Amino acid sequence: MHTIESGNTAAALGVKLARAQVIAAYPITPQTPLTEKLSEFIESGQMKAAYIPVESEHSALAVCIAASTAGARAFTATSANGLLYMHEQLHWAAGARLPIVMCVVNRGVGAPWTVWNDQQDSISQRDTGWIQIYINDHQEIIDTTIKAFRIAEEVNIPVMVCYDGYILSHTYMPFDVPDQKSVDRFLPPYKPENCLDPNAPTNLNSVTLPDVRTNIRGELAHGYMELRYLLQEDLRKSIDVITTIEQDYKKIFNRGEGACLEEYRCEDASFIAVGMGSLAFHLRVAADALRKEGIKVGVVGIRLYRPFPDEAVSFALSKADGVIVFEKAISYGYMGPLCSDITSALYKDANPPFVHNYILGIGGRTIKTDALIDAIRNSCSRPEGSDTADSLRWIGLKI
Amino acid sequence: MGTRECNQITSAGEPGPGDGGKTGSWRVLRPVIDPSICIPARKNIAACFICWLYCPDCTITRTIPPTIDYEYCKGCGICAEECPTKAITMVEESGFISEENK
Amino acid sequence: MDVKTTILNLPEEEFVNPGTRACSGCGLGIAYRIALKALGKNTILVVPPSCLTVLQGLYPIASTKLACINVTFASTAAAASGILAALDVLGKKDITVVGFAGDGGTSDIGLQALSGAAERGENFIYICYDNEGYMNTGVQRSGTTPEGAFTTNTPIFGKTQPQKNVPAIMAAHNIQYVATCSSAYPLDLYDKIKKAKELQGTKYIHIHTPCPPGWGFDPKDTVRVGKLAVETGIFDLYEIECGGFRLTGASAKLIEKRKLRPASEYFRAQSRFKIMSDGLIKKIQEQIDARWEAHFEAED
Amino acid sequence: MEKDIINISWHGRGGQGAITAAKIVATASFQTGYTGVVMVPTFGTERRGAPVMTSLKISKEKIYDLSPIENPDIAVVLDYLLLDEINIVEGLKQGGILVVNTPKPSDSYTYNGIRVATADITAIADESGLAYGMVNSGIIGAFAKASSLIDIDVLANAIREEFKDRKPEENARAALVTYERTIINYGD
Numbered sequence: 001m002h003t004i005e006s007g008n009t010a011a012a013l014g015v016k017l018a019r020a021q022v023i024a025a026y027p028i029t030p031q032t033p034l035t036e037k038l039s040e041f042i043e044s045g046q047m048k049a050a051y052i053p054v055e056s057e058h059s060a061l062a063v064c065i066a067a068s069t070a071g072a073r074a075f076t077a078t079s080a081n082g083l084l085y086m087h088e089q090l091h092w093a094a095g096a097r098l099p100i101v102m103c104v105v106n107r108g109v110g111a112p113w114t115v116w117n118d119q120q121d122s123i124s125q126r127d128t129g130w131i132q133i134y135i136n137d138h139q140e141i142i143d144t145t146i147k148a149f150r151i152a153e154e155v156n157i158p159v160m161v162c163y164d165g166y167i168l169s170h171t172y173m174p175f176d177v178p179d180q181k182s183v184d185r186f187l188p189p190y191k192p193e194n195c196l197d198p199n200a201p202t203n204l205n206s207v208t209l210p211d212v213r214t215n216i217r218g219e220l221a222h223g224y225m226e227l228r229y230l231l232q233e234d235l236r237k238s239i240d241v242i243t244t245i246e247q248d249y250k251k252i253f254n255r256g257e258g259a260c261l262e263e264y265r266c267e268d269a270s271f272i273a274v275g276m277g278s279l280a281f282h283l284r285v286a287a288d289a290l291r292k293e294g295i296k297v298g299v300v301g302i303r304l305y306r307p308f309p310d311e312a313v314s315f316a317l318s319k320a321d322g323v324i325v326f327e328k329a330i331s332y333g334y335m336g337p338l339c340s341d342i343t344s345a346l347y348k349d350a351n352p353p354f355v356h357n358y359i360l361g362i363g364g365r366t367i368k369t370d371a372l373i374d375a376i377r378n379s380c381s382r383p384e385g386s387d388t389a390d391s392l393r394w395i396g397l398k399i
Numbered sequence: 400m401g402t403r404e405c406n407q408i409t410s411a412g413e414p415g416p417g418d419g420g421k422t423g424s425w426r427v428l429r430p431v432i433d434p435s436i437c438i439p440a441r442k443n444i445a446a447c448f449i450c451w452l453y454c455p456d457c458t459i460t461r462t463i464p465p466t467i468d469y470e471y472c473k474g475c476g477i478c479a480e481e482c483p484t485k486a487i488t489m490v491e492e493s494g495f496i497s498e499e500n501k
Numbered sequence: 502m503d504v505k506t507t508i509l510n511l512p513e514e515e516f517v518n519p520g521t522r523a524c525s526g527c528g529l530g531i532a533y534r535i536a537l538k539a540l541g542k543n544t545i546l547v548v549p550p551s552c553l554t555v556l557q558g559l560y561p562i563a564s565t566k567l568a569c570i571n572v573t574f575a576s577t578a579a580a581a582s583g584i585l586a587a588l589d590v591l592g593k594k595d596i597t598v599v600g601f602a603g604d605g606g607t608s609d610i611g612l613q614a615l616s617g618a619a620e621r622g623e624n625f626i627y628i629c630y631d632n633e634g635y636m637n638t639g640v641q642r643s644g645t646t647p648e649g650a651f652t653t654n655t656p657i658f659g660k661t662q663p664q665k666n667v668p669a670i671m672a673a674h675n676i677q678y679v680a681t682c683s684s685a686y687p688l689d690l691y692d693k694i695k696k697a698k699e700l701q702g703t704k705y706i707h708i709h710t711p712c713p714p715g716w717g718f719d720p721k722d723t724v725r726v727g728k729l730a731v732e733t734g735i736f737d738l739y740e741i742e743c744g745g746f747r748l749t750g751a752s753a754k755l756i757e758k759r760k761l762r763p764a765s766e767y768f769r770a771q772s773r774f775k776i777m778s779d780g781l782i783k784k785i786q787e788q789i790d791a792r793w794e795a796h797f798e799a800e801d
Numbered sequence: 802m803e804k805d806i807i808n809i810s811w812h813g814r815g816g817q818g819a820i821t822a823a824k825i826v827a828t829a830s831f832q833t834g835y836t837g838v839v840m841v842p843t844f845g846t847e848r849r850g851a852p853v854m855t856s857l858k859i860s861k862e863k864i865y866d867l868s869p870i871e872n873p874d875i876a877v878v879l880d881y882l883l884l885d886e887i888n889i890v891e892g893l894k895q896g897g898i899l900v901v902n903t904p905k906p907s908d909s910y911t912y913n914g915i916r917v918a919t920a921d922i923t924a925i926a927d928e929s930g931l932a933y934g935m936v937n938s939g940i941i942g943a944f945a946k947a948s949s950l951i952d953i954d955v956l957a958n959a960i961r962e963e964f965k966d967r968k969p970e971e972n973a974r975a976a977l978v979t980y981e982r983t984i985i986n987y988g989d
Contacts, residue, residue, distance in 0.1 A: 052586055059578075059617060062573065064583060065576075065583065066581070066584045067586050068587075069584075070545070071587055072586065088573050198544060198545065200568075201566055202568065203558060203560075204570045205570065205572075206558060213560070213561060215562070221561035222561075
C-alpha cells in the first residue's frame, strides 16, 4: 500500500511492522514526531507494546538495554544532543551485545544550539560498536527499520538507522508500506542470547578481568579483551550477514539496493561523487547535469558506515580517476571522517584515484544543486596541497 | 584451549562460591564457639542463632550447634561481639596455622 | 509495623555464596543477605557500580544466586523500568524487580532516573544501601555523607554540609511505600522488604549500612555502630505508607523510653568523626533533640 | 530532470493548515501519475500565527533534490495580507501562477508575467458550513482552477479522505465552490 507521509512516520510504521515490544524515548527535535506516532499506535491499540516516557535519553537507552536483556524487542530514537547524552549507554548496549534498534534523526550538535540537519551527531558515535546505516529516502527508512531488527538480532549488535533531520524526517514523500504478513515472514520473533531468567540466574555484564578466568565448570572464560575482540570480529562478519539479509528482503518485497553502498551511473564514470544520506540522492541530480556537459560523473552513496565496507568501497571507487567526497560532518582538526575512511580504503590500490573532500550543509545550510555541480566540476584534477586535509573545502561558506 | 569454547558473547557470571577465593585466609582472629555456653548447643534446641543472623558472609549455619565455615569466614568478629552469652571467642589465627603445620 | 519475623522463622535458604570480595564485617553483606531472603528466588536485581558490584562477583563467577543485570551508574531505576516493561509485554508475571544501589548511585548520579521512575509509578522496589559515601572508589563524600565526616575528598575539614534526606525526597513523589532500615536490625529490614514486595507501585527502602574501613571502626563493631545510630536518634527507622509516617522497631521503642543516647557516643565510635569539633557535635545534638521532640509530641 | 519538476510554494500562517492543503495536493498528484512527490514543510519551529512556507514538488519521475523551493512555478497564498509581509511574488518564475485567498477584487493584483487567481475563500468556507478561517480546503479549488494540473474531482476526493473525521463534505464543497468562483487574471 502506498502512502504519502513524513520520514518520521515512515520510521514509526517500520517499527510497528517489526513488532517492537518496548519503546522508550525522550522528546527532541526533529525526532519527536516519530515517537509521538508510536505512542499513538500503542495507545490506540494498533500496536502491542510498552511505551515508557522516560525522563532523559540516557534513561531511554537504559530502558531498551534492560528490556532487550529481559527478552523484549526494544526501540528508541533520538537526535543530536540526545544521542550524545546516550553516549555511555551506546557503548554499553554494544558491549552487552544487545540487538536494540535506534533511529537517529540527524541534527547538528550544540554549542551553539541548532535544530537543523547535519550528521555530526551520529558520525561522532561511530566508534561505539553499533552498526550504522545511512538512509536516502522514505522507502529506505521504512524498509531499513524493519531490516535493522533482523540484522541486529542475527549478529547481536545494535543498529542505528540514521536519516537526515527535516530533509527526510519532516518531508512528505510517497512510499510503499509492506504488509504485516510478509514482514512477519521476513522477521521472526526475537530470541535473546542471554536472558534474565530467575530460573537460570546469571550476573550479566559484571566486572570482567584483564585476563581470562576459569568458570564454575572449569572451562576457560573470556577476559575483557576477548569480549572486545569478539565484538570487532562479529562486526566485520556482519557485512556478509547484512548483504544476505538485504537479498532476503529483496526476494520478499522486490526492492532494495546495495547493502553496503549504492552506485549510480558509475560504470564508465571518470569521477565519482560520494555522499551519505539524502545527500547521496541529491548528488545524482548533479551527476546527470554534468553528464549533459560531457563530464562522466557517477555517484556512490555509502549506506553502511560501520562496519565500514572497505572492500566494496575500494572496488567501486578505484576504477575512477577522481573521487569527490561530500560530508555533513567533520573530524575536527583533520578532515571529513568519511573521506578519511575512504582514503584509507583506497590506500592499498597501486594507483589510487585522487580524492577531494568537501564539507557542506552544516547546521542545516541549504545545499543547492548548482553548488554541487560546481564543486564536482572544479574537482576533476588532483587537488593542490600536500594532503587531503590541507585541501579540504567548505561549500556555501560566507566567511 | 582458548576461551571460544565457553560460548559467551558477553559477561554472564554463574553462581558459585569463592569468587574472592578462599576468604578464610583473610582472617587474623578465628571465632571459636564454646558449646557449653552457646544456647542452642547447651540446650540442644533451635534458639538464639544471633551469630547466624548477623554473619555478613553466610559462613555460620543455623544448626544445633551452629558451625562456622572456616574456609570462607573472614574473621570479622561480629558473631563474637553480638553473641548474647559470649560463647564465641576470637582466637589468634597464627596458633591454628602453627598447629596445622605440625 | 511490628516485627513479625523472628530469627526462628527467618528463611534458612541463602541466596549469597560465601567467599565474596566484600570487606570483613561489611554492613552491606548483612543487609544484602537478609534482603535477598525477603525477596526470594523469583527476583531480578538491577545493580549499578558500587560495592555491591564487587560483592556480587567478577565474571565468570557470581556470588549471588539470583538473576542480576549490571547497569551504568546513573540508570538503575530506568533499567528497572525496562525490565518491568519487557516482563509485562512478554506476559511474565510474579517476578519482583529490584534496583539495588548505593548512596552515591541513588542520592547523586542516579537521582534523576529514580525520580522519573517514581513519578511514572513503576512497579519495583528500589533499595538504597547507605554507607554514606563513595566507599568502592575509596571513601569520597556523597550526598548522604553526614556533616563533620572525614572523607578522602574532604580531608581536612570534613564534610561541611548536612546530608541529603533521600527518603523524604522519595516520599515527596507520593509513592506507595517509603521505609528506612538498618543492617543492625535485620528482622525489621526483612519485614519491610517483604511488605514492599506485596505492594503495587514504586517502593523505596533506605538501608543504613555501616562500613568498617570507610567509617573507621573495627569490623566486629558493624552491628554495634548501626545500633548506636538508631539509639542516639541519628538514624530513624520508619515507614511512610500512603503518606502516613510511623516510627518502627528500635526507633519506636525510643518513644516509649523517651530517652536517646548522646550523639557523641556514635561519633566517638568512628574515626571519620575524629576531626569533629565539640561545637559541631553540640549543634547536631540540638538538631536531633528538636527532631525527636517533634516525634514525642506527635506521639502525645 | 530538474525542468520536469513543478514547484509549488504554499504560504500561510502557523496553524492555518497550509501543510494539510499541500499534503492533499501531494496525495492527489501521486494518484494521478506523478511518481515524484516531495512536500517540504518549513524547517524549524513553527509558531501559531507566524508566516510559514511549505514546498511541494511534483514530477512524473522520482525527485532526488529535496532542497526547499526558491523559485516556484506556482505560489499559493492562504492569507492575502501575507503578500504585504513577505515578498512572495518576486520569487515566482516568469509565467508563473499566484493563487490568493482575498476579499479584494481580482484586478487589485496585477504583476508582470504572472497569472493571478483570486477567490474570497474565507467567505466561501463560511457559506460551506466550515468554521471561520478554515480556508485550506477551499484554496485547493482555486489552485485546481488556476493550474489545471489535477482534476478537481480527484482533489475533492482527497479532501474528503483527509478530512474524513472533520466535516468531509463541507470541506469538499468549499473546494468545489471555490473552483467555480475563482477569477483568473492573465495579466499582460
